[in-house]
Amino acid sequence: MARDNEISGSIDWTTLLLFFVLVTLGWLNIFAAVYDENTNQSIFSLTSNSGRQLLFISASLLIGFAITIIDLRFYETFAYILYGLILFVLLLVPLIGKEVGGNKAWLGVGSFGVQPSEFAKCITALAVAKFIGSAGFRIDSLRNQAILFMLIGLPMAFILLQKDTGTALVFTSFVLVFFREGMSPFLLIVGICAAAIFILTLLVPNPIYLYVSIALILGALIFFEKRKKFKKIFLLTSGAILISGVIASVDYVVKDVLKPHQQNRIKALINPDADPLGFGWNVTQSKIAIGSGGFWGKGFLKGTQTKFDFVPEQSTDFIFCTIGEEHGWLGSILVIGLFSFLLLRIIYIAERQKNRFARSYGYSVACIFFFHFAVNIGMTIGLFPVIGIPLPFFSYGGSALWGFTILLFILLKLDAQRGQVLQRI
Amino acid sequence: MNEGRKEIFQIAIVFVALVFITKLFFVQVLDDRYLQLADSNSILRQVEYPFRGLIYDRNHKLIVYNTPEYDLQVIVKDIKRLDSAKFCIYFNLTRVELREKFKELKSHKKEYSPVKPMNFIERLSNEDLAKIEDHLDEFPGFFVQARTTRAYTTSSLANALGYVSEISRDALKKDASGIYKQGDYIGQSGLELYYEKQLRGKRGLRFKLRDVKGIEKGAYNNGKYDTLSIPGEDLVSSIDLDLQMYGEKLMKGKAGSIVAIEPATGEILSLVSGPSYDPNLLTGKNYSLNFKSISSDTMKPLFNRPLMAQYRPGSIFKIVQALTALEEGVITPETRIRCDRTIINCHGDHSNEDLRGAIANSCNPYFFNVLRRMLNQNKANDPFKDTRIGLAEWNKHINSFGFGSHLGIDLPNEKDGLIPTPKYYDAAYKNRPWKFSNIYSIAIGEGENLVVPLQMANFVATVANRGFYYTPHLIKAIGKEGKPLPQFSEKHFTTVDSSYFRIAVDAMQKVVEAGTGQWYAKLPDVIVCGKTGTVQNEPVARDHSVFIAFAPKDNPKIAISVYVENAGQGAGAGASIASLMIEKYLFGKTRRPYIEDYVLAGKFIN
Structure with a gap:
């Protein structure tokens, strides 16, 4: 009793409330996404996605509750053991798992299955946080950096073995956590620049324009540099040559390294109208669905594009289409606003933690959520290539919902008892 | 070293949110192309x-x-x-x-x-x-x-x-x-x-x-x-296709109509409009071409005469007058009136008939007097006022037979016909006074009276039923085992007592047996009751030939009205066609080739 009061007294009610709001909105949208007015199926029917999602939500509430009553020290103490365990399970998946929608990411018996990769996110977050929080950790040590990248690289590699590129990519968001903990931004900047150049190369029909612009920028930089030090000029020049190299390799990468469907996703992003019924189908239909919502939306259950399966995966990866179609621009703003608020709140919570473990865990949560939010909505409105990852709390599916719930509730637990942590140290 | 990094995260989050909202504004609010694309999707x-x-x-x-x-x-x-x-x-x-x-x-x-x-x-x-x-x-x-x-x-x-x-x-x-x-x-x-x-x-x-x-x-x-x-x-x-085709054959080359009704139900057995056209012409690729030629035909084949042609009824209206007068009590079946041809002309060889005889011989002066008794019952001293009261009373009876307004058949464009009312005459005489002597031609179905052939057929069906009718209709079942529209199962009674109808029926029997209908309308093995009518057109054009009839006398199976434009006396063309139709319907064949030939030849010399 005393313990409960302690939790409820200091738990972050704002985050909890956001969680409930998002989960409820998600549930209603899953109902709307495949609603068929002829069958008039109940939102509670277990033969429908919405009915099953309600079961998943109930289970996630139990999980959330369990997390808040488990002893605080459990998460940090068992982080590595859990990490080892999940790596083992991830390795098992390609061997004994079953294939759903092209990905061999499922473990399960009969019709019930879970995706271990969804749980790998929060366990990796714990492991990364534990390592960063450990005594004597220094981010500028190359050895420590190597260990960090290994910590995120292993689950990523194992998930890639399951051919689930989307979930694997989520692990790159940990790099942002390292950045927050003091890692040099160099890697981040190089990464962003590489991505920018990559996309620019695809956008510009002939790379010769890019080479010319790089040469011009280089010339300008050297020209306006007051103290013409040889070292600086050398660095700039080699940078320019490096970038040109990236550009030259993009063509090769796109044509020979990426698989055809991955190539198409990138092409679709750049010019979906080139083949609206082929590789551009997903993005085109998704944009049509969202765009047809207008300012006010068509109204709850009144959408046609999503229900009539014009939009593929309308309950899972493309669930945002239902929001855009039925609730219009206003509804979209509301959902984007709620997510932004949640993300900012998580950052706020992370920042008020008193130790590195809790803070970096908080940032891990923020970064994973941010990645999902940005990539998922980005792809539905044609700002990102199609990467099959769910929109937290909105996409249909138990594993993803539970993964996100665990991520969030461990943070809430850590936050609620941040006072005790200080005493422990 | 880590200063300001928190803010970078916050800025990044807000930035992404704003990019999304802006992009969505373009896609959802500014660009209405997507709405159209959604409607006409690639499926x-x-x-x-x-x-x-x-x-x-x-x-x-x-x-x-x-x-x-x-x-x-x-x-x-x-x-x-x-x-x-x-x-x-x-x-x-x-x-x-x-x-x-x-x-x-x-x-x-x-x-x-x-x-x-x-x-x-x-x-x-x-x-x-x-x-x-x-x-x-x-x-x-x-x-x-x-x-x-x-x-x-x-x-x-x-x-x-x-x-x-x-x-x-x-x-x-x-x-x-x-x-x-x-x-x-x-x-x-x-x-x-x-x-x-x-x-x-x-x-x-x-x-x-x-x-x-x-x-x-x-x-x-x-x-x-x-x-x-x-x-x-x-x-x-309810159409009997064989009877219909036979009727169309008889009407070939003539203008006019045949309407046959089953009195007990109001079901229309045949509805012939002459001239007609082949309905197959108005289907398929040549629709517009054919439509143009049919609609510009001077014989107006698209004009559905049974319900759209408004004619003066002629002598068949004498039955209506007789029934009305009996109900009003101004005559009895035994009332005899001298055939005084000074005001109104007559035909045939008769001088002082009772009601049955007057109907059988279609005596004009008799019905002139009948109407006078009806309209001037001395309910007011002023003869103008008296006619007015009488006419209003008369209207009430006539309307109850379905005259003066459309019956409500299940076809569009049915015309009302016209039964003159006091109001009508006020307008016609521009509010100058009028009395019986001004309007007496309505007594014998001439003058201002207008009826459509469907109303004539409905009237004779009413007589066959001895006083009531069902609204005539063409569809007896919607769906193979279904019912007609509800309004067609509703019985309509006239204001005239059923006992008076028996007198009218007897008179109509006499018309066919010994009166104007005896030459062309009489059939072996069945008692036909009928009434001829010759609607005056001369000297401008030939008279219209009209005949109404039903048969058998007891338990009638068919009531019919025939109207042949410019075919002379009702006793000729009208009576022949009506009796042939009755014969065809009751016996499945006709046994009087000379009458059939007479009709098909279509000369109708009196």
Whole structure:
């Protein structure tokens, strides 16, 4: 009793409330996404996605509750053991798992299955946080950096073995956590620049324009540099040559390294109208669905594009289409606003933690959520290539919902008892 | 070292949110292209037109059915490198015509859309389709939409059946139900129009996937969203097709009408309008061409005479007068009136008849006096006022027979006829006073009276029933085992007592046995009751020949009115046609070839 009061007294009610709001909105949208007015199926029917999602939500509430009553020290103490365990399970998946929608990411018996990769996110977050929080950790040590990248690289590699590129990519968001903990931004900047150049190369029909612009920028930089030090000029020049190299390799990468469907996703992003019924189908239909919502939306259950399966995966990866179609621009703003608020709140919570473990865990949560939010909505409105990852709390599916719930509730637990942590140290 | 990094995260989050909101503003609010794209998505919506309900005759013989026809449609967006020379050869067009067709498509600004299927060449027959079918895939964007059009087992009953054609722009604009789309067929006249709601059925919709080239790739989502078309309801008509065809044969080359009713039910057995046209002319590709020639025919074959032609009834109206006068008590069956031909002329050899004799000989002075007694009953001292009161009373009775306003048959455009009222005469005499001596010609069915043949037939059915009628109707069942519309099972009583009808029936029997009808209307083995009428036209044109009759006298099976324009005396053409129809219906054959020949020859010399 005393313990409960302690939790409820200091738990972050704002985050909890956001969680409930998002989960409820998600549930209603899953109902709307495949609603068929002829069958008039109940939102509670277990033969429908919405009915099953309600079961998943109930289970996630139990999980959330369990997390808040488990002893605080459990998460940090068992982080590595859990990490080892999940790596083992991830390795098992390609061997004994079953294939759903092209990905061999499922473990399960009969019709019930879970995706271990969804749980790998929060366990990796714990492991990364534990390592960063450990005594004597220094981010500028190359050895420590190597260990960090290994910590995120292993689950990523194992998930890639399951051919689930989307979930694997989520692990790159940990790099942002390292950045927050003091890692040099160099890697981040190089990464962003590489991505920018990559996309620019695809956008510009002939790379010769890019080479010319790089040469011009280089010339300008050297020209306006007051103290013409040889070292600086050398660095700039080699940078320019490096970038040109990236550009030259993009063509090769796109044509020979990426698989055809991955190539198409990138092409679709750049010019979906080139083949609206082929590789551009997903993005085109998704944009049509969202765009047809207008300012006010068509109204709850009144959408046609999503229900009539014009939009593929309308309950899972493309669930945002239902929001855009039925609730219009206003509804979209509301959902984007709620997510932004949640993300900012998580950052706020992370920042008020008193130790590195809790803070970096908080940032891990923020970064994973941010990645999902940005990539998922980005792809539905044609700002990102199609990467099959769910929109937290909105996409249909138990594993993803539970993964996100665990991520969030461990943070809430850590936050609620941040006072005790200080005493422990 | 880590200062400011928190803010970078916060800025990044807000930045991404703002980018999304901005992008969504462009996609959702500024760009309305997506709404249109959503409506005409890349999935082909194929309309499956429902089968229009069939129409049977009372013996379940098929009258109207459906036959396939094809529209060549086009989705302009999907046209790729149209080989116009080839196209013109296959579709039998000149280059100019082809260009005109495209121009025409785009001229309908509101309906035009490059992504919507639009009619290009309409109403191709099976044979037309066979010619082009194999070449169709050489012209992407063009495809064939199948639907059905009307076909008829005989060339009979055209005016009653009506025709079906594409819904007009005006009708489409007025249609509040939203059921009709451009290019849909709709009943335009006759039963097709009146029973449009029952006949039309419900359209089906199929969603078909197609690839980039526009080639169908099977049902979309296993046909999950497809709806089947629901055929319209079949109608069982009360028409006896054999009798109808026989009636049309008799009316060939004549203008006028035959209306035959089953008195006990009000069901119409035949509804002949002469001249008529072949309903098959108003289906298929040549619809507009044929329509033009039929509608400009000076004999007006589209004019449905049984309900639209308003005639003076002539002497048959004497029965109505007799019934009314008996009810009013101004005469008895025994009342004798001298045939004084000074005011009004008469014919035949009679001088001082009672009611039955007056009817049998169609005595004009008798009914002149009957009407005078009715209109001037000395209820007011002023003769003008007295006539006024009498006429209003008379109107009440006449209206109860269904005269003076349309009966409500299940066909459109039924006319009211005219029974003059005090108000009518006030207007006609511009409020100058009028009395009996001004208006007496209505006594013998001349003057201002106008009735349509349907009202005459309904009247004789009322007499056959001895005092009541069911509203005449053509559809006895909606759906094969169904019922007629509710208003047709409602009995209408006249204001005249049933006992007076028995007197009228006796008189009508006498007409056929010994009176004006004895030469042409008398039939072996059955008692026919009838009344002749000769509606005056001379000297401008020949008189109209009218006859009403029912048979048998007891338990009548058929009541009939015949109106033949400019055919002379009712005792001739009218009586012959009526008796032939009765004979044909009651016995299935006719046994008086000389009468038949007389009618078919159509000379009708008195």
